[in-house]
Amino acid sequence: MIFDNPVDRKGTNSVKWTKENIANISSNGDAEPFWVADMDFQVEEHIKAAGERLAGVGVYGYPSFGSRLEEAASSWLRAKHGWDVKPEDLTFTMGMLHGIASAIDLFTRKGDRILVPSPMYRPFREMTERSGRILVEHDLAYENGRFSLDRERFSRDMEGVRCILFCSPQNPSGIVFSESDLLFVLEEGRKHGALVMSDEIHSDLVHPGSKHLPMGMVNAKAGAQAITFFAPSKTFNIAGEHMAFVHFSSSDMKEAFRDREETMRLYEPSITIGELTIAAYENGLEYNEELCRYLGRNAAAIRSYLEAECPELIMADGNASFVTFIDASAIYSKAEKEVLSHPEKYPGGSGGGILSRFFGVNASVAMNDGTWFGKEWKKFVRFNYGTSTERVMAALERMKKAVDSL
Ligand SMILES: Cc1ncc(COP(=O)(O)O)c(C=O)c1O
Numbered sequence: 001m002i003f004d005n006p007v008d009r010k011g012t013n014s015v016k017w018t019k020e021n022i023a024n025i026s027s028n029g030d031a032e033p034f035w036v037a038d039m040d041f042q043v044e045e046h047i048k049a050a051g052e053r054l055a056g057v058g059v060y061g062y063p064s065f066g067s068r069l070e071e072a073a074s075s076w077l078r079a080k081h082g083w084d085v086k087p088e089d090l091t092f093t094m095g096m097l098h099g100i101a102s103a104i105d106l107f108t109r110k111g112d113r114i115l116v117p118s119p120m121y122r123p124f125r126e127m128t129e130r131s132g133r134i135l136v137e138h139d140l141a142y143e144n145g146r147f148s149l150d151r152e153r154f155s156r157d158m159e160g161v162r163c164i165l166f167c168s169p170q171n172p173s174g175i176v177f178s179e180s181d182l183l184f185v186l187e188e189g190r191k192h193g194a195l196v197m198s199d200e201i202h203s204d205l206v207h208p209g210s211k212h213l214p215m216g217m218v219n220a221k222a223g224a225q226a227i228t229f230f231a232p233s234k235t236f237n238i239a240g241e242h243m244a245f246v247h248f249s250s251s252d253m254k255e256a257f258r259d260r261e262e263t264m265r266l267y268e269p270s271i272t273i274g275e276l277t278i279a280a281y282e283n284g285l286e287y288n289e290e291l292c293r294y295l296g297r298n299a300a301a302i303r304s305y306l307e308a309e310c311p312e313l314i315m316a317d318g319n320a321s322f323v324t325f326i327d328a329s330a331i332y333s334k335a336e337k338e339v340l341s342h343p344e345k346y347p348g349g350s351g352g353g354i355l356s357r358f359f360g361v362n363a364s365v366a367m368n369d370g371t372w373f374g375k376e377w378k379k380f381v382r383f384n385y386g387t388s389t390e391r392v393m394a395a396l397e398r399m400k401k402a403v404d405s406l
Contacts, residue, residue: 093246
Protein backbone atom coordinates (compact mmCIF):
# COMPACT_ATOMS: atom_id res chain seq x y z
CA MET A 1 0.00 0.00 0.00
CA ILE A 2 1.16 3.51 -0.88
CA PHE A 3 1.03 4.63 2.78
CA ASP A 4 3.24 1.77 3.96
CA ASN A 5 6.01 2.99 1.65
CA PRO A 6 6.70 6.62 2.47
CA VAL A 7 8.84 8.70 0.13
CA ASP A 8 12.54 9.18 0.90
CA ARG A 9 12.58 12.96 1.27
CA LYS A 10 16.22 13.44 2.27
CA GLY A 11 17.92 16.01 0.05
CA THR A 12 14.62 17.40 -1.30
CA ASN A 13 14.81 20.82 0.44
CA SER A 14 12.05 19.67 2.79
CA VAL A 15 12.09 21.74 6.00
CA LYS A 16 11.06 18.65 7.95
CA TRP A 17 13.93 16.52 6.63
CA THR A 18 16.81 19.07 6.67
CA LYS A 19 19.47 18.17 9.25
CA GLU A 20 20.16 21.70 10.51
CA ASN A 21 16.47 22.26 11.20
CA ILE A 22 16.16 18.92 12.93
CA ALA A 23 19.25 19.67 15.04
CA ASN A 24 17.86 23.06 15.98
CA ILE A 25 14.76 21.63 17.63
CA SER A 26 16.01 18.25 18.81
CA SER A 27 19.78 18.67 19.46
CA ASN A 28 20.37 15.77 17.06
CA GLY A 29 20.60 16.32 13.29
CA ASP A 30 20.36 12.54 12.77
CA ALA A 31 17.06 12.19 14.63
CA GLU A 32 14.18 10.93 12.49
CA PRO A 33 11.69 13.74 11.84
CA PHE A 34 8.19 13.53 13.32
CA TRP A 35 7.65 17.28 13.53
CA VAL A 36 6.61 19.81 10.78
CA ALA A 37 3.01 19.17 9.68
CA ASP A 38 3.39 17.54 6.32
CA MET A 39 3.15 13.83 5.55
CA ASP A 40 5.74 11.57 3.96
CA PHE A 41 3.22 9.91 1.65
CA GLN A 42 3.30 9.99 -2.12
CA VAL A 43 0.44 12.12 -3.49
CA GLU A 44 -2.61 10.66 -5.21
CA GLU A 45 -1.86 9.48 -8.77
CA HIS A 46 -3.88 12.18 -10.62
CA ILE A 47 -2.02 14.87 -8.68
CA LYS A 48 1.32 13.28 -9.53
CA ALA A 49 0.27 13.00 -13.18
CA ALA A 50 -0.77 16.68 -13.26
CA GLY A 51 2.69 17.67 -11.99
CA GLU A 52 4.36 15.38 -14.52
CA ARG A 53 2.22 16.74 -17.36
CA LEU A 54 3.23 20.27 -16.50
CA ALA A 55 6.90 19.29 -16.25
CA GLY A 56 6.53 17.62 -19.66
CA VAL A 57 5.29 20.89 -21.18
CA GLY A 58 8.41 22.47 -19.74
CA VAL A 59 6.94 25.97 -19.43
CA TYR A 60 5.55 27.43 -16.20
CA GLY A 61 3.83 30.53 -17.58
CA TYR A 62 0.89 32.60 -16.34
CA PRO A 63 -2.26 30.53 -15.86
CA SER A 64 -5.91 31.18 -16.67
CA PHE A 65 -8.18 28.97 -14.58
CA GLY A 66 -11.37 31.02 -14.89
CA SER A 67 -13.74 29.72 -12.22
CA ARG A 68 -12.44 26.12 -12.36
CA LEU A 69 -10.68 26.28 -9.00
CA GLU A 70 -13.73 27.54 -7.13
CA GLU A 71 -15.90 24.99 -8.96
CA ALA A 72 -13.57 22.16 -7.95
CA ALA A 73 -13.49 23.43 -4.35
CA SER A 74 -17.28 23.74 -4.24
CA SER A 75 -17.76 20.15 -5.49
CA TRP A 76 -15.24 18.96 -2.92
CA LEU A 77 -17.10 20.64 -0.05
CA ARG A 78 -20.33 19.03 -1.14
CA ALA A 79 -18.85 15.55 -1.60
CA LYS A 80 -16.65 15.53 1.48
CA HIS A 81 -18.62 17.55 4.04
CA GLY A 82 -22.14 17.81 2.64
CA TRP A 83 -21.84 21.61 2.51
CA ASP A 84 -23.62 23.18 -0.44
CA VAL A 85 -21.70 26.31 -1.39
CA LYS A 86 -21.83 28.01 -4.76
CA PRO A 87 -18.45 28.46 -6.48
CA GLU A 88 -19.00 32.22 -6.58
CA ASP A 89 -19.27 32.28 -2.78
CA LEU A 90 -15.70 30.98 -2.48
CA THR A 91 -12.55 33.00 -2.89
CA PHE A 92 -9.07 31.70 -3.59
CA THR A 93 -6.27 32.94 -1.33
CA MET A 94 -2.53 32.29 -1.39
CA GLY A 95 -2.36 29.92 1.55
CA MET A 96 -4.14 29.64 4.85
CA LEU A 97 -1.86 31.93 6.83
CA HIS A 98 -1.85 34.62 4.18
CA GLY A 99 -5.66 34.54 4.07
CA ILE A 100 -6.00 34.75 7.85
CA ALA A 101 -3.39 37.53 8.14
CA SER A 102 -5.15 39.47 5.40
CA ALA A 103 -8.53 39.07 7.11
CA ILE A 104 -7.09 40.16 10.49
CA ASP A 105 -5.63 43.24 8.85
CA LEU A 106 -8.80 44.03 6.97
CA PHE A 107 -11.54 43.28 9.52
CA THR A 108 -9.89 44.17 12.85
CA ARG A 109 -7.89 47.16 14.05
CA LYS A 110 -4.66 47.67 15.99
CA GLY A 111 -5.37 47.21 19.69
CA ASP A 112 -8.33 44.86 19.08
CA ARG A 113 -8.48 41.74 21.22
CA ILE A 114 -8.29 38.41 19.37
CA LEU A 115 -9.13 35.25 21.29
CA VAL A 116 -7.24 32.11 20.29
CA PRO A 117 -7.75 28.73 22.00
CA SER A 118 -4.50 27.29 23.31
CA PRO A 119 -2.44 25.11 22.79
CA MET A 120 -2.24 27.06 19.54
CA TYR A 121 -0.42 26.74 16.25
CA ARG A 122 2.36 29.25 16.84
CA PRO A 123 1.85 31.46 13.75
CA PHE A 124 -1.56 32.45 15.22
CA ARG A 125 0.30 34.11 18.10
CA GLU A 126 2.84 35.69 15.76
CA MET A 127 0.24 37.04 13.33
CA THR A 128 -1.85 38.51 16.12
CA GLU A 129 1.03 40.14 17.95
CA ARG A 130 2.98 41.34 14.90
CA SER A 131 -0.11 43.12 13.60
CA GLY A 132 -0.52 45.08 16.85
CA ARG A 133 -3.61 43.18 18.00
CA ILE A 134 -3.90 41.90 21.57
CA LEU A 135 -3.74 38.14 21.93
CA VAL A 136 -6.22 36.65 24.40
CA GLU A 137 -4.76 33.20 24.95
CA HIS A 138 -7.65 31.00 26.01
CA ASP A 139 -6.44 27.65 27.39
CA LEU A 140 -8.62 24.70 26.47
CA ALA A 141 -9.69 22.62 29.43
CA TYR A 142 -7.34 19.65 29.82
CA GLU A 143 -7.42 16.53 31.91
CA ASN A 144 -5.65 13.24 31.41
CA GLY A 145 -5.50 13.31 27.60
CA ARG A 146 -8.86 15.07 27.11
CA PHE A 147 -9.01 18.57 25.67
CA SER A 148 -12.34 20.40 25.60
CA LEU A 149 -13.93 23.83 25.56
CA ASP A 150 -14.54 25.26 29.02
CA ARG A 151 -17.62 27.28 28.12
CA GLU A 152 -17.81 29.29 31.31
CA ARG A 153 -14.20 30.42 31.08
CA PHE A 154 -14.57 31.01 27.34
CA SER A 155 -17.49 33.37 27.98
CA ARG A 156 -15.47 35.23 30.62
CA ASP A 157 -12.46 35.54 28.29
CA MET A 158 -14.71 36.98 25.56
CA GLU A 159 -14.94 40.31 27.41
CA GLY A 160 -13.96 43.02 24.88
CA VAL A 161 -12.93 40.48 22.21
CA ARG A 162 -13.40 41.58 18.55
CA CYS A 163 -12.36 38.39 16.83
CA ILE A 164 -12.12 34.68 17.60
CA LEU A 165 -9.44 32.76 15.73
CA PHE A 166 -10.57 29.16 15.90
CA CYS A 167 -8.85 26.06 14.56
CA SER A 168 -11.20 23.20 13.66
CA PRO A 169 -10.20 20.39 13.90
CA GLN A 170 -7.70 21.67 16.40
CA ASN A 171 -3.93 21.65 15.87
CA PRO A 172 -2.13 20.24 17.87
CA SER A 173 -4.72 18.23 19.86
CA GLY A 174 -6.63 16.82 16.87
CA ILE A 175 -10.01 17.53 18.52
CA VAL A 176 -13.04 17.43 16.25
CA PHE A 177 -15.59 19.90 17.63
CA SER A 178 -19.26 19.00 18.00
CA GLU A 179 -22.08 21.04 16.49
CA SER A 180 -22.96 22.20 19.97
CA ASP A 181 -19.39 23.50 20.55
CA LEU A 182 -19.38 25.32 17.22
CA LEU A 183 -22.80 26.85 17.87
CA PHE A 184 -21.56 27.97 21.27
CA VAL A 185 -18.52 29.71 19.72
CA LEU A 186 -20.64 31.34 17.01
CA GLU A 187 -23.17 32.50 19.60
CA GLU A 188 -20.38 34.01 21.70
CA GLY A 189 -19.14 35.79 18.58
CA ARG A 190 -22.61 37.10 17.81
CA LYS A 191 -23.24 38.25 21.39
CA HIS A 192 -20.01 40.22 21.53
CA GLY A 193 -20.10 41.51 17.94
CA ALA A 194 -16.90 39.55 17.31
CA LEU A 195 -15.90 38.05 14.00
CA VAL A 196 -15.43 34.25 14.08
CA MET A 197 -12.60 33.01 11.86
CA SER A 198 -12.18 29.29 11.48
CA ASP A 199 -8.99 27.68 10.14
CA GLU A 200 -10.11 24.28 8.78
CA ILE A 201 -6.90 23.21 7.09
CA HIS A 202 -7.02 19.82 8.89
CA SER A 203 -10.73 19.22 8.27
CA ASP A 204 -10.45 16.70 5.42
CA LEU A 205 -8.39 14.35 7.58
CA VAL A 206 -10.94 13.34 10.19
CA HIS A 207 -10.71 9.66 11.12
CA PRO A 208 -13.57 7.19 10.65
CA GLY A 209 -16.17 7.51 13.38
CA SER A 210 -16.00 11.32 13.64
CA LYS A 211 -17.41 14.05 11.46
CA HIS A 212 -16.16 17.54 10.74
CA LEU A 213 -18.75 20.30 10.49
CA PRO A 214 -17.63 23.43 8.62
CA MET A 215 -18.11 26.61 10.68
CA GLY A 216 -19.78 28.36 7.73
CA MET A 217 -22.30 25.54 7.42
CA VAL A 218 -23.19 25.52 11.12
CA ASN A 219 -23.43 29.30 11.04
CA ALA A 220 -26.60 29.01 8.96
CA LYS A 221 -28.25 28.34 12.35
CA ALA A 222 -26.36 31.02 14.27
CA GLY A 223 -26.11 34.06 12.00
CA ALA A 224 -22.75 35.27 13.31
CA GLN A 225 -20.13 37.12 11.27
CA ALA A 226 -17.99 34.19 10.20
CA ILE A 227 -15.12 33.44 7.86
CA THR A 228 -14.30 29.82 7.08
CA PHE A 229 -10.91 28.94 5.59
CA PHE A 230 -10.12 25.54 4.07
CA ALA A 231 -7.37 24.20 1.84
CA PRO A 232 -6.25 21.23 -0.24
CA SER A 233 -2.71 21.53 1.14
CA LYS A 234 -2.62 19.24 4.20
CA THR A 235 -5.30 16.98 2.72
CA PHE A 236 -3.30 16.09 -0.37
CA ASN A 237 0.24 16.66 0.89
CA ILE A 238 0.86 19.65 -1.36
CA ALA A 239 1.42 22.13 1.48
CA GLY A 240 4.55 23.71 0.02
CA GLU A 241 2.34 25.13 -2.75
CA HIS A 242 0.28 27.83 -1.13
CA MET A 243 -3.43 27.55 -1.81
CA ALA A 244 -6.53 28.02 0.34
CA PHE A 245 -10.17 29.03 -0.10
CA VAL A 246 -12.36 31.33 1.94
CA HIS A 247 -16.08 31.48 2.60
CA PHE A 248 -17.65 34.61 4.13
CA SER A 249 -20.96 34.94 5.89
CA SER A 250 -21.64 38.19 4.03
CA SER A 251 -21.02 39.35 0.49
CA ASP A 252 -19.70 42.69 1.82
CA MET A 253 -16.87 40.91 3.58
CA LYS A 254 -16.20 38.81 0.50
CA GLU A 255 -16.02 41.85 -1.78
CA ALA A 256 -13.78 43.74 0.65
CA PHE A 257 -11.44 40.74 0.87
CA ARG A 258 -11.31 40.24 -2.91
CA ASP A 259 -10.71 43.91 -3.48
CA ARG A 260 -7.88 43.87 -1.01
CA GLU A 261 -6.23 40.81 -2.61
CA GLU A 262 -6.45 42.50 -6.00
CA THR A 263 -4.89 45.67 -4.64
CA MET A 264 -2.03 43.58 -3.29
CA ARG A 265 -1.78 41.69 -6.64
CA LEU A 266 -2.35 38.41 -4.78
CA TYR A 267 -5.38 37.11 -6.62
CA GLU A 268 -3.87 34.54 -8.96
CA PRO A 269 -2.38 31.16 -8.03
CA SER A 270 0.66 29.75 -9.78
CA ILE A 271 0.02 27.37 -12.66
CA THR A 272 1.48 24.51 -10.62
CA ILE A 273 -0.74 24.78 -7.56
CA GLY A 274 -3.78 25.47 -9.71
CA GLU A 275 -3.24 22.26 -11.71
CA LEU A 276 -2.53 20.21 -8.58
CA THR A 277 -5.61 21.53 -6.78
CA ILE A 278 -7.98 20.76 -9.63
CA ALA A 279 -6.53 17.26 -10.00
CA ALA A 280 -6.85 16.72 -6.24
CA TYR A 281 -10.37 18.01 -5.72
CA GLU A 282 -11.72 16.31 -8.85
CA ASN A 283 -10.16 12.89 -8.26
CA GLY A 284 -8.96 12.67 -4.69
CA LEU A 285 -11.92 11.41 -2.66
CA GLU A 286 -11.09 7.71 -2.75
CA TYR A 287 -7.43 8.32 -1.86
CA ASN A 288 -8.53 10.69 0.89
CA GLU A 289 -10.88 8.14 2.45
CA GLU A 290 -8.16 5.49 2.38
CA LEU A 291 -5.75 7.96 3.96
CA CYS A 292 -8.22 8.86 6.74
CA ARG A 293 -8.57 5.14 7.54
CA TYR A 294 -4.76 4.73 7.60
CA LEU A 295 -4.31 7.75 9.88
CA GLY A 296 -7.10 6.49 12.14
CA ARG A 297 -5.32 3.14 12.42
CA ASN A 298 -1.98 4.86 13.17
CA ALA A 299 -3.64 6.92 15.90
CA ALA A 300 -5.27 3.83 17.43
CA ALA A 301 -1.95 1.95 17.33
CA ILE A 302 -0.14 4.82 19.08
CA ARG A 303 -2.81 5.03 21.74
CA SER A 304 -2.86 1.35 22.55
CA TYR A 305 0.95 1.07 22.50
CA LEU A 306 1.37 3.96 24.93
CA GLU A 307 -1.41 2.73 27.21
CA ALA A 308 0.08 -0.74 27.40
CA GLU A 309 3.82 -0.12 27.23
CA CYS A 310 4.53 3.47 28.20
CA PRO A 311 1.76 4.95 30.38
CA GLU A 312 4.09 7.84 31.29
CA LEU A 313 3.16 9.29 27.87
CA ILE A 314 -0.51 10.11 27.28
CA MET A 315 -1.85 10.74 23.80
CA ALA A 316 -4.50 13.46 23.36
CA ASP A 317 -7.92 12.06 22.51
CA GLY A 318 -8.24 13.90 19.19
CA ASN A 319 -9.66 12.13 16.18
CA ALA A 320 -8.32 14.08 13.22
CA SER A 321 -5.29 14.79 11.12
CA PHE A 322 -1.82 13.29 11.48
CA VAL A 323 -0.54 15.22 14.49
CA THR A 324 -1.15 14.54 18.14
CA PHE A 325 -0.17 16.22 21.38
CA ILE A 326 1.50 13.85 23.83
CA ASP A 327 1.41 14.63 27.53
CA ALA A 328 4.77 13.79 29.13
CA SER A 329 4.14 15.46 32.52
CA ALA A 330 4.95 12.22 34.32
CA ILE A 331 8.59 12.41 33.22
CA TYR A 332 9.01 16.15 32.76
CA SER A 333 10.98 16.91 35.94
CA LYS A 334 13.38 14.04 35.37
CA ALA A 335 13.86 14.96 31.70
CA GLU A 336 14.42 18.59 32.68
CA LYS A 337 17.06 17.62 35.24
CA GLU A 338 18.81 15.43 32.67
CA VAL A 339 18.82 18.13 29.95
CA LEU A 340 19.81 21.03 32.20
CA SER A 341 22.60 19.15 33.91
CA HIS A 342 24.26 18.07 30.62
CA PRO A 343 24.11 21.17 28.37
CA GLU A 344 26.95 19.83 26.20
CA LYS A 345 24.80 16.82 25.27
CA TYR A 346 21.78 18.93 24.30
CA PRO A 347 22.94 21.79 22.07
CA GLY A 348 20.64 23.56 19.64
CA GLY A 349 18.89 26.73 18.61
CA SER A 350 15.83 28.54 19.78
CA GLY A 351 13.29 26.20 18.19
CA GLY A 352 13.29 23.41 20.77
CA GLY A 353 12.66 22.84 24.46
CA ILE A 354 13.42 20.36 27.21
CA LEU A 355 11.31 17.49 25.89
CA SER A 356 12.12 17.89 22.19
CA ARG A 357 15.83 17.82 23.07
CA PHE A 358 15.44 14.91 25.47
CA PHE A 359 13.67 12.73 22.89
CA GLY A 360 15.85 14.00 20.02
CA VAL A 361 19.05 12.85 21.72
CA ASN A 362 17.81 9.75 23.59
CA ALA A 363 15.24 8.38 21.13
CA SER A 364 16.39 9.90 17.83
CA VAL A 365 12.85 11.20 17.41
CA ALA A 366 12.47 14.87 16.41
CA MET A 367 9.15 16.40 17.55
CA ASN A 368 7.85 19.92 18.12
CA ASP A 369 8.29 20.90 21.74
CA GLY A 370 5.08 21.79 23.57
CA THR A 371 6.40 25.33 24.23
CA TRP A 372 5.98 26.02 20.49
CA PHE A 373 2.21 25.97 21.17
CA GLY A 374 2.32 28.23 24.26
CA LYS A 375 4.38 28.38 27.44
CA GLU A 376 1.76 26.44 29.41
CA TRP A 377 2.41 23.36 27.31
CA LYS A 378 6.08 22.70 28.06
CA LYS A 379 5.24 19.20 29.34
CA PHE A 380 3.92 18.12 25.93
CA VAL A 381 5.37 17.26 22.54
CA ARG A 382 3.60 17.20 19.18
CA PHE A 383 4.12 14.00 17.26
CA ASN A 384 3.45 13.77 13.49
CA TYR A 385 2.28 10.29 12.51
CA GLY A 386 1.74 11.06 8.82
CA THR A 387 4.14 8.32 7.85
CA SER A 388 4.20 4.51 7.77
CA THR A 389 2.91 2.57 10.77
CA GLU A 390 6.26 0.78 10.86
CA ARG A 391 8.18 4.05 11.32
CA VAL A 392 5.69 5.29 13.87
CA MET A 393 5.89 2.15 15.98
CA ALA A 394 9.71 2.02 15.82
CA ALA A 395 9.81 5.65 17.00
CA LEU A 396 7.49 4.87 19.92
CA GLU A 397 9.69 1.96 20.99
CA ARG A 398 12.72 4.26 21.04
CA MET A 399 10.73 6.83 23.03
CA LYS A 400 9.74 4.18 25.54
CA LYS A 401 13.41 3.18 26.01
CA ALA A 402 14.32 6.84 26.56
CA VAL A 403 11.55 7.17 29.17
CA ASP A 404 12.69 3.95 30.91
CA SER A 405 16.26 5.26 31.04
CA LEU A 406 15.28 8.16 33.32
C1 LIG B 1 -3.73 25.08 11.67
C2 LIG B 1 -2.82 25.45 10.54
N1 LIG B 1 -3.06 26.55 9.83
C3 LIG B 1 -2.27 26.93 8.79
C4 LIG B 1 -1.16 26.19 8.45
C5 LIG B 1 -0.29 26.65 7.33
O1 LIG B 1 -1.04 26.89 6.18
P1 LIG B 1 -0.42 27.55 4.88
O2 LIG B 1 0.88 26.86 4.62
O3 LIG B 1 -1.45 27.31 3.82
O4 LIG B 1 -0.24 29.00 5.16
C6 LIG B 1 -0.87 25.02 9.19
C7 LIG B 1 0.32 24.23 8.87
O5 LIG B 1 0.80 23.44 9.65
C8 LIG B 1 -1.72 24.64 10.25
O6 LIG B 1 -1.51 23.53 10.96
